[in-house]
Amino acid sequence: MSSRKRIMGATLVMSIATSISRVSGLIRDMVVARFFGAGVATDAFFMAFTIPNLLRRFFAEGSLTAAFVPVFSEVFHRRGEDEAQRLANRCATLLLLVMIVVVALGLICSPWIVQAIGYGFGQTEGKLELTHQLNLIMFPYIALVSLLALLTGVLNVRGHFFLPSLSPLLLNLAMIFGALSLGQLFQRPIFGLALGVLLGGVLQLLLQFPVLLRYRMRWRPDFRFFHDEQLRKITLLMLPGIAGVAIYQINIVVSRLLASFLPDGSVSYLYYGQRLFEFPQGIFVVSLAQAVLPMMSRQIADGDEEGMRQSLNFSLTLIALFTLPAMVGLVLCAKPVFSLFFLGGEFGLIAMDNSALALVCFAPGLLFVGCSRIAAQTFYALQDTRTPVIVSFWTLLVNLGAGLLLMQWLGFVGLALALTTASLFNAVVLLTLLQRKLNLRLTRQLLTQSVRIVIACLPMALLVYLVLGMVDWHQFGSSAYKGLMLVFAVGSGVVVFAGSCLLLKIDEIHQLLRLIRNKLRRYKQPIEHS
Template identity: 30%
Template sequence: MSKTAKAALWIMVATMLSKVLGFFREMVLANFYGTGNIADIFVVTLNIPGLIIAVIGSAIATTYIPMYFNTKEKYGEEQALKFTNNVLNICYIMAIVIAVLGLLFTREFVTVFAGGFKGEKFEIAVKFTKIMISGVLFLSGSKLFSSYLQVNDNFVVPGLIGLPYNIIIIASIIISANTNLYVLPAGALLAMSTQLLFQLPFAFKKSYRYKPYVNIKDESIKELAVLVLPMLMGVAIGQLNVFVDRLLGTHLPSGQLAALNYANRLNEFVMALFVTSIITVIYPKLSKMSNQDNNSGYISTIVKSSNCIILVVLPIAIGAIVLAEPIVRILFQRGKFDANSTQLTSIALRLYSVGLLACGIRDVLYRAFYSKSDTKTPMINGSIALAINIVLNLLLIKPLGHAGLAISTSISSIITVVLLFISLKRKTGYFGGDKIIKTGIKSMIASAIMGVVTLFVYNNLHLILGAGMIKELISLSGSVLSGVVVYSLLVIIMKVEEVGLAFDILKKVKNKLIPR
């Protein structure tokens, strides 16, 4: 696990750079557009190309990883490269079809994704979408090249694609607010292109060479198609959750959809920094272990990955619930983002955070099934969770507004994890569930105590120092630091095994940065 841990650490560093910049992007958007109509429009239309490719591109790119290893092992490096080009070209054919359909039927696309937009708001959304829909061409290639780099042991570059992407969007937000509104979608399209262009030089360094080869009758493509179809449905179900939330959100009063977006971005930062960093490294390893029938290594990887996520994400989720309001106020409240925007976003953040750990564990378990070429189980379990999410959304949106959408998402995520654990036990027998539960209980106790201490410290510091951005930042920083110290001491006292792994990682980094 030492190589895995080190790789995950450097991915965290790369992801942190991208996500910190992504946070700054949301702060800039909040400053110039607040939680008004333009913020709602940009949030929805920016995600239309992303949602489409998240369904098709993610399913293909995820299935590609075990198939690449299988093809390379059976037929060699040259055939694996040929397989890569075949998949890439097929993806581009589909992306071109989607882009053309998006341009021809833009109004229908916007009606589907933003049914609650009316009048001028709808017309602006249509114009934004026409500009950004071609982004599917860049995003589809970016997905596959990220997978290609990962199977060739380059995990950092895919984690850095957010840097040029966010820089360009930040610039477009500032320029559009001071000149022409439509600089905003044009800048977003340019930003999408950089996600592909940034990775190409590194792919060529890893011996990638493009060939215009398309063969849908190829045996590897047929096998890929068999695996992709249920995964495609599974990913579509996951994205349908997002789609349903956003569609219902367009019917809420102005600003609530944007508040959901800002809160979700905060949770996505945690997911990308810690969860994605871990699963990006473990998925290729799980695929290798499955091909080699290394069951003990497979189980050990699942346990250690799940426990690391529990130890990191659970206290962050508790901290977000306890300190949601000052966190949102410090990060976003300026310009057009007022006290009412802070209140709306804080409520959403607390309720999204309830399911944050479940989202992290769910992604690990999905990869555990995918690595064994089982794409049906996640699809079935996800379908059940989707149905529950839709029912809860419809029941809770009227009495609770945007809060109902947030808590419905969390509940459905928790149910998905429970179902996946049951399915994993049926499929593999013992999978180390007792060790995961043991770590979970210890982390929950430590997190609960940490939450009480953190809130107590924040309230007292805030009472002593008073209001004001700098003073509140000091109060928040002091409370977070006290919480980190308390939680760290408690998990060490409880002798959680993965804590030793974390210290081992830090020690290796220290030795690299400060040689003896």
Template identity: 30%
Template structure:
């Protein structure tokens, strides 16, 4: 197994642990508060600092890695550490300013994110947000440490950093139910600080040493800012889609924001587990190959990454579509999360799942352009997708009867349009890179997923009639149905001779022969 594959696998395992705990956080919130005004207010408060700084943090990480490599090669280890401290300190200063501004204008910010909130819901959301926004500085420091660890070949710790964060949120949710709902955001605030503190010792093991150094005129900082701006706009555009969705959802029936969130979390579980793991590991590799002008290996890495994502995501998206209701019921329906909340969340999950392949490939293709030091193309395509999402949101919600489903469907369509534009732009930029191979694998995956869907539904209905209802029986039915479908999908792609799968089989055969 290659070093890249091992790193990706290690990050997947770490991400799986973190995502399971994060999913436990959503289950806890759903069980304690259901799809209510309090859960709506808390989710909006959680989203605001994420939207404010995720765009900045992601942009910093994207620009930090290639410039760090360049500085290290030219100025050595000390120059790289100096550059890291400069970025770190400037980010802290910016975050402090943003925190102060956010704390002052919290009511206005909340109204921007949730225009339909009024009365007690608005009061709760304002209080929750003011507490959460104070943690932006810790969020900023976490992003820098994450980028530093990744560029120094440590992918597991950044993958695990959300564990203490999610633990504290769960504690906060449980404590708030017993003490007072106003206790809800404090667990998240403390958790944000622990994300940074969790990573810092490992960064020191990799050689990082903090120094109070700031130089706004540094040439590397100027270069980084030049790369950041288009990335920042592009990421902010994606965040704007979330704002638009939740703003419109706040005007629909109570619990719409929560239902969208729970469905989106299921979607993000897949994205975080597989896509982020692959893109995080492949990005430094692509950057190095681009610098070396190794076109053959560069194109090969693109094809392998895209095909891997397709083979993983397409069957999962199909499975989520056909089993949305039993999945949501099994995972969420307990406590305050009733059948109505299950129905709402399942509908959103179905329409989010349609665009799951778009969400996955968008991240991979974005990293390809960034490794080519082209940050403008993803930004431009992202802006087009944002306007498409807004137009479709209004069309589906206002002029059809889709309502909540329309919001999720619009997001999926905009993601699919984005990857289509990115593929076209990439071919124009670097020429043929293996598009035929990518298309063939996609078609084989879709065909295999279709056969998987038929078998899964047949097994699910058959077992459902035999075992009946009840949590344990439903869990067994769902697990066996998914297992049967996975076997059919795996056998199908083997029969269809997908190159990536044949490569794995050959590697396994080699290991067996050696033993």
């Protein structure tokens, strides 16, 4: 199977699983919005949840995955399954010990951590204390999700992508259960939501074990990691990656820190907008980036530099193909989505308008985040973790400077625009440095393809705008009519976009449609023979 088919196939599988997880995440956010609205309690919860999420990027989905997968892939394909099992056991043992220390320090230092990232909460009585209490409940989640990231890396190298991508479904279900059921046990129901996070971490981890057993991967404690050359290599790659790959999450923390100085509800508006922004990002960008890393790592291990370059070009084109229409869709559908799924209960018209406005400002960053993720994965596949670190430092300064400047006039909207500006800076610099490193013309090729995709987006945007304009989205109720019109607008927009791509002869859409047809034929064959 060609690298293009493997990348697209893995991306399709993960996109399906991630779509299921993201839909459950949307339902989760609907429950949270209806029960808790946008105010002191939600501000405190979202800020407290930011801390384990940031560390998850540091130790888990970011630096650990980026450092572990290339080395584990090299060992697995060159030295065999037994050596790979030994490396996985030692990594898991060391990671567990590190996480015990991290969780202990996090619980002890919680008051100071909370004050550092939510300093402005001190202006509202009891808000910092509530954030601290919620952080104590949720902080152990980092240990669970870090072990999950390690198991995900092992399964991805073995070619299994579905269950790891589906695991967030269990987190979302656990949080819904926490909000609806566990919250009734407390005077402040928001504590039930925090317990749901911890329960979700346990369930996510347990989900992976049946597949690991199928691949005969059994974890046994192995403390002989001090002199393991491959483990040392992973650690050296991981340390600078802690800063590099987590830059987007660090910037979100900066935005929320600045938002803590704004009126109550500002952190919640940014969170709700960010969550809807992450819907297509998780389905397309994260899935593709996760599929690309094992493939590129294997190509580099095999000495196939030309194949790696082709995988990179193809991945960037897919990013543009997925994110540009999604970006247009987010801008046009921001208010309709919040009106349909969130409006009601504690979530009123002001919260709807402000959350939608935050989403509109985040939306242009979808393409930039996607390009950054692919570029960063390429650097990690090349086992170069220093370059993304240097770029991340300057990106952080851009976000901080733009945020401080724009929030003076635009409030939380300025913070959303600052994050988008920082994402643009990060993508441009990473792609420029990468094309110099590999002697490619990435920027020119990406611009050429993007122009054709933008042209394909135009008739889609016009149709969606006209359909959505037929509904008063500030009206309460009418959920069936709103839902029907939104589904029709999105569905017809996708059809028009796909048709425009076919007319413009964008080759990647042909490949994607062929892949989907082949997948459907495989599922139909057993039925036809029965």
